[in-house]
Structure formats: structure tokens, C-alpha cells
Amino acid sequence: MMRGKDVLEVACARGGGARYLAEVAGPRSYVATDYLESNLEICRRTHSPLENLEFRLVDASEIGDIFPAASFDFVLCVQAVTHFQDARKFVFGASQVLRPGGGLLMCDTFQRDKLQASPLRRGVRAGGRRDGRHQPSGARRGPLPHAVGSPRPRGAAGAAAAAARPQASGASAVAVGLSYLRLVLRKPTAP
Secondary structure, eight states, rough: OTTTTEEEOOOTTTTTHHHHHHHTTTTEEEEEEOHHHHHHHHHHHHSOOOOTEEEEEEEGGGGGHSSSSSEEEEEESSSOOGGGGGGHHHHHHHHHEEEEEEEEEEEEEEEHHHHHHSSHHHHHHHHOOOTTTTOOOOOOOOOOOOOOOOOOOOOOHHHHTTTTTEEEEEEEEEETTTEEEEEEOOOSSSO
């Protein structure tokens, strides 16, 4: 999937996943970013250098301003979106830096009430029981079926959400009030 592709990881933390994927998945380039210099120092100190791996200091909300348009085939963000001050700007930036046909993969734990109000909610139903009651604390369940759509843009806010087409997503119950969201978006190949 990543072999020979250009990958951007946003919020790489200490870089273990970035180092592993850069070596094993065979991307042409893998740029791992974080907004904390202290995390990047740990990355550089801990992981042996790879020719295709670069660690950079970049805030998630600035990726659209920092990187050239259409410069990556994949943008990954694992367990960080809920910590971003501006998740919408991150999604919009990701849509800018993705090449046509490129993919955005995000996964994170969300509080259900916040997920319901989130712009990331389109096409995703939060985990929980079908009758509306929540599962017991600590209960785990696989992906729930849901409709995957391609919403039409509505103003600037809708443009970011519509810039990438949902290909697969799901939410699983993790604990009372929480859902683990996995979202894969594909940028259209034609406008």
C-alpha cells in the first residue's frame, strides 16, 4: 500500500511507528512531524537513520502551509486528532497536500458527545448499542456498519470535509462514553 509512495505522518510523537513503517512498508519518502521539538529529539536519538525517513517540527494545523500542494500519497494521524486545537484546519491541510487519489488515515478515541458535534462525524456512526444504550465500561466490539457517503461541500467548512471522499470508516465501543474512530478518506482523482 505504501511501497514507493510519499507518506506524511502528523503527530508522530516518539517516532516508533514512523521508523517501523519507513523501513518495513517501503515508502519512497516518509516525513514524520510533531509539534514538540522534545519528541523529535527523542526520535533522532532513538531511531537509527533511514534514507527515506525525515523528522520535522510542524504543527498539525500548518501542514497545508508548510508542504507543497499535492506532495503526498498518504497522510497518517494516529491517536492525535482529539488533541489538535483546530482539527478542521488539519483535515483541510491534509486535503491540500494529498495528491489526487491520495489517502488520509486517522484513528483516535473520541468522547461520543464531542464526536456527534464534530465535522469529522460525516458518514460515521459512533459506537454503542443499536438501542442507544451504551455497553458496560471496558466492553470492546468490532466495527459497526454504517453508510459511507461523499458529502457535498457547504461553504469553507464543508470544503475541507468534502475534499476527501470517505472510503472506509468505523467506530467501536471502547468504554462508556468513548468511541474509537478509524477513518480512511480518499481524495478524488478528478474535481
